[in-house]
Amino acid sequence: EIVLTQSPGTLSLSPGERATLSCRASQSVSSSYLVWYQQKPGQAPRLLIYGASSRATGIPDRFSGSGSGTDFTLTISRLEPEDFAVYYCQLYGSSPLLTFGGGTKVEIK
């Protein structure tokens, strides 16, 4: 079973700062199936990044994804007020078929 570990659990930053979120897989995975979502309180998740580095439709270019093997990163270059949320990585195709990381909360410092 592949486990996705996200760190840090909480990231306290100010608007305008850079956010770097990590997602580590317990074994090497295909970057094609690594996805990132954003979730705001009381809302459904929103697809941000797929294939580890491709932005979904309508996602601003301040969001970028990178990584391969076991280590993946979501970077928000300059935090906007609307970016404070919880971010989840997700992997498809392992066991279980779909798995989510535990999430990273980006909060206002």
Next chain:
Amino acid sequence: EVQLVESGGGLVQPGGSLRLSCAASGFTVGSNYMSWVRQAPGKGLEWVSILYSGGSTYYADSVKGRFTISRDNSKNTLSLQMNTLGAEDTAVYYCAGAAIRSRFDYWGQGTLVTVSS
């Protein structure tokens, strides 16, 4: 515009059953990949089940044998039959749709299931 609207949540006693539905518009349930994802109060996301466009179904170990995912192409809806519910099944249940099975572009607003006596 794609819309997924869940319904059927509510309060159910331990050991009981509940059937969730997800009505889609602007998106064809039978031609895409559909999944249920849940989120316990204050917790992270947990994948529950997926139904492939070809009809194959898969479940998380935590619900295997108790939950059944299905679709009605004529009504363009997705369903989740949940049996033998326990407190650990208490969560908001989201319906999610994908043209590419590895990533979910579309999500409903969620429906809350509470299992309690």
